[in-house]
Amino acid sequence: MRRKTRGALLNIALFCGVLLVILYLNGGGSASKSFAWRTIRYKFSSASVPKSRGICPGLADTPKPALVVARVEADRDTKWLDALGQKYHLCIYTADAPVDATSTSLQVPENRGHEAMAYLTFIIDNYKDLSFAGAVFVHGSRWSWHNDAPDYDNAALLAALNVSAALAPLGYHNLRCDWSASTCPASDQNAQGSLGTSINAMIEPWNQRLVSDAALPRALVALFGGTENQGQLLLGRNDAIRSQCCAQFVVSRESVWQHSREEYIALRQWLLDGSSVRVETLRQSNAAHPDDRIAGRILSYVWHILFLRAEETSADTLPNAMNGHIDLEKLNYLACPTAEECYCRLYGRCNLDRCTAGRCAGQYEIPPGFRLPADWAEKHS
DSSP, rough: OOHHHHHHHHHHHHHHHHHHHHHHHHHOOOOOOOOOOOOOOOOOSSSSSOOOBBOOOTGGGGGOOOEEEOOOGGGGGOOOGGGGGGEEEEEETTSSOOTTTTTTTTTTSSOOOOHHHHHHHHHTTTGGGTTTHHHEEEEEEEOOOSSSSTBBBBBHHHHHHHHHHHTTTEEEESSOOTTSSSSSSSSOOOOOOHHHHHHHHHHHHTTTHHHHHHHHHHHHHHHTTSSOOSSSOOOTTOOOOOOOOSSOOOEEEHHHTTTTTTHHHHHHHHHHHHGOOOOOOOOOOOOOSSSSHHHHHHTTTTHHHHHSSSSHHBBOOOGGGSSEEEEEEEHHHHHOHHHHHHHHHOOOSSOSSEETTTTTTTTTTOOOOGOOOOTTTHHHH
């Protein structure tokens, strides 16, 4: 075979190979955008579940919304929360505090999954006594890069938050309005189920964002699939879950009650089961990733799936939307309201200038390196 002929054939083969790769990367999306993510069906092997030690005293009798605070000792003092006690019923969980076997109040079974363990423990141990005014779930540090205010002050945000307005449309609302650091439509992030996400996670195993995104599709199958064939569970290669950053949100009692207490127990057990899983055997396990940063970030994609009002995200026309499936496009649209609408509804910052879909100028900027200066709290308190 002549050299020119061999060269031409090689070029054709390379072209065809590249074309196949492009078609593969851009194909493979789900034929259906309807997913069976209605009921937590995770099957855990433990014969018992943790005792109820997370009761929030006085919750059953309060007319106030609960403020559920997930903190660790490193968050330092809780004095910034005192003034908020006039507006909220405070339920403060310190995940790394020593266990008090004589108490059934405000304790978590294990320091796992970052804020998720406190959130789930509050729901499980106070399920019947949730306030009709709803609950706000936040982290324990007053000053943090992800708090959606020009000075990053969560005390000011929570003081301004209009809980009833936030809950009115959908029964759930993330506390962030700016889309930076989110996976809302303006994001250039790969779909979680894409080959690119999987490859990048293998190349950068230290990158918790990439690893958690790559782990999300299998985690959703483990959480919502159980052992039964419930319908489509796995994200296709082009299917992305859009959501706001950073696991701080407000939710109504009715939205929490869309799921049984047993479902929340199973979800928490998924976290706890991950404590004993080794990374090298993770593919053989349905439990959460042993790295808290990864497990917690996976759950940051799950809260709005659980709590957005079922009839609004339904892919079905059944009388009871909870019996149906979730429409991914509806879910993504509802998870990412425009920044302008969000600031006005949640915080009363209306008629803002220079707004795009995901940003209003002057309201929020990501600080350099996603970190506040060490003396920020001292200078701004």
